[in-house]
Amino acid sequence: MSAVTPDPPLDPRDFRALFRRQAAAVAVVTAAAELPVGFTVTSLTSVSLHPPLVSFCIARVSSSWARMKRARYVAVHLLSDEQEDVARHFATPGIDRFADTRRWRTGPYGVPLLHDVLAWLVCRIVDRTPAGDHEIVLVEPFAGDYLDDGEPLLRHMGKYTAVARTAEVPAPRAGDGRDSFADLSKNGTRLDTKEFRH
Numbered sequence: 001m002s003a004v005t006p007d008p009p010l011d012p013r014d015f016r017a018l019f020r021r022q023a024a025a026v027a028v029v030t031a032a033a034e035l036p037v038g039f040t041v042t043s044l045t046s047v048s049l050h051p052p053l054v055s056f057c058i059a060r061v062s063s064s065w066a067r068m069k070r071a072r073y074v075a076v077h078l079l080s081d082e083q084e085d086v087a088r089h090f091a092t093p094g095i096d097r098f099a100d101t102r103r104w105r106t107g108p109y110g111v112p113l114l115h116d117v118l119a120w121l122v123c124r125i126v127d128r129t130p131a132g133d134h135e136i137v138l139v140e141p142f143a144g145d146y147l148d149d150g151e152p153l154l155r156h157m158g159k160y161t162a163v164a165r166t167a168e169v170p171a172p173r174a175g176d177g178r179d180s181f182a183d184l185s186k187n188g189t190r191l192d193t194k195e196f197r198h
């Protein structure tokens with residue numbers, strides 16, 4: 001009987017090149033430790049509705065993980081497309097990311113809450129699972145708020161970007177036989193999509 005050799009994993013450079021093509025919302029996770037901790041992530045995922053669960057991944061080698069691995073609560077902030085400076089700030093090593101006290105306030109259980117974000121959630125940490133060189137952190141939100149207006153900050157191809165929108169399109173009249181494409185988004189705007197050919 002011959003041993004089955006498993007397929008070798010993808011080269012990390014190829015893996016990275018592939019995932020640069022995935023557009024991802026940019027978020028900042030904060031926690032209360034001895035000193036406040038906060039870091040930029042694109043690994044945020046909505047996992048479950050009943051109960052509400054969200055996950056993010058954090059590199060085990062990061063100083064943020066060393067400082068927050070015993071935290072019981074975190075805040076998760078979705079950044080707006082006007083907050084590229086915030087995303088850069090919370091990914092800059094070696095600085096005090098909370099030095100400017102005008103940019104945040106203290107929320108429930110001492111978690112730092114950033115101002116002017118698109119949406120924020122305060123969450124209880126329910127699980128931490130090692131996954132390769134990262135830790136998957138599963139959290140249950142119990143408080144939060146969001147802005148009615150505003151667009152998300154995205155990361156794509158190693159750059160910060162925003163959702164491209166076409167000019168206003170008139171909403172279709174009832175029963176005119178067209179797809180109510182414009183009904184899917186608010187304010188009569190629609191996502192600028194490319195057609196896929198099969």
Ligand SMILES: Cc1cc2nc3c(=O)[nH]c(=O)nc-3n(C[C@H](O)[C@H](O)[C@H](O)COP(=O)(O)O)c2cc1C
Pocket residue numbers: 026038039040041042043044057058059061062063064065087090091092093094155
């Ligand atoms: C756009 C962007 C997305 C990031 N996403 C993640 C992530 O999902 N998980 C992670 O561990 N680090 C991520 N990072 C890196 C951390 O924000 C940053 O390197 C880290 O906070 C710095 O390491 P430190 O905690 O040792 O200071 C991301 C950085 C950027 C700029």
